Amino acid sequence: MKNASLPRHVAIIMDGNGRWAKQHKLQIALGHRRGVETLRAIIRESSDLGIEALSLYAFSTENWRRDPQEVEALMGLLLEFFTSEIDELDQNRVCIRILGDKDGMPERQRQALVQAEERTKENGGLKLNIAINYGGRAELVRAARLLAEQAARGEIAPEDINEETLSQALYTHGLPDVDLLIRTSGEMRLSNFLLYQCAYAEFEFPAVLWPDFDLNAYHEALDAFARRDRRFGGRKA
Numbered sequence: 001m002k003n004a005s006l007p008r009h010v011a012i013i014m015d016g017n018g019r020w021a022k023q024h025k026l027q028i029a030l031g032h033r034r035g036v037e038t039l040r041a042i043i044r045e046s047s048d049l050g051i052e053a054l055s056l057y058a059f060s061t062e063n064w065r066r067d068p069q070e071v072e073a074l075m076g077l078l079l080e081f082f083t084s085e086i087d088e089l090d091q092n093r094v095c096i097r098i099l100g101d102k103d104g105m106p107e108r109q110r111q112a113l114v115q116a117e118e119r120t121k122e123n124g125g126l127k128l129n130i131a132i133n134y135g136g137r138a139e140l141v142r143a144a145r146l147l148a149e150q151a152a153r154g155e156i157a158p159e160d161i162n163e164e165t166l167s168q169a170l171y172t173h174g175l176p177d178v179d180l181l182i183r184t185s186g187e188m189r190l191s192n193f194l195l196y197q198c199a200y201a202e203f204e205f206p207a208v209l210w211p212d213f214d215l216n217a218y219h220e221a222l223d224a225f226a227r228r229d230r231r232f233g234g235r236k237a
């Protein structure tokens, strides 16, 4: 694939672990465990391809509504992932950023997230954003509040608030907009992911469930992106 047509920022809604487990007559937790295998492979491939930023939706603010047993399994996997992968990610110069409210996480998980960010913050490789306890609306509310606080302190005037300052107040500050959004499992919705950042994203909805999303499927999505005609409201010359 030509480098010029590679997306700078890929976002993925990793969906279908539950259905995968059901298909295989396994417990849901095992579906999520298989999902982590896919996640490892996709992170590695993105890093090898030289993609600048990869944002993965791991746990939404709405996912707390699930069965406590499932939430607990997900929290366990999260901790396991950060413990077992952090060395390799750091060696590969991956820079980890958490999108979402870390303070709303259980203490052990919160600490692991903070440590992962701290340890990899100077790394110049793939910018890996993991959305945990994340909601797009909550992110926008938080940004509005941060800007209002700055205005109340007299640091900025209301007329200083523009698209640039608003994006600087988001979890994704400093990152390019999402170029390609992939959601597996055939669902065609955003489920509150990166609402502001996806304004001009291209969308791909492969039918495959997340545990079955392999490198071929990833390349198909990237190839489809490369064939898209992006106009950003303008007209082609």
Ligand code: IPE
Pocket (backbone or CB within 6 Å): 014, 015, 016, 017, 018, 019, 020, 058, 059, 063, 074, 185
């Ligand atoms: C996505 O898989 C993983 C998380 C939400 C954490 P799901 O668990 O949503 O899988 P389905 O949609 O039930 O198949």
Ligand code: IPE
Pocket (backbone or CB within 6 Å): 013, 014, 015, 057, 058, 059, 060, 063, 187, 189, 191
């Ligand atoms: C979105 O998937 C959240 C993650 C993949 C982490 P969901 O499975 O929670 O979304 P809905 O409920 O189908 O919209």
Ligand code: MG
Pocket (backbone or CB within 6 Å): 015, 016, 017, 018
């Ligand atoms: Mg789902």
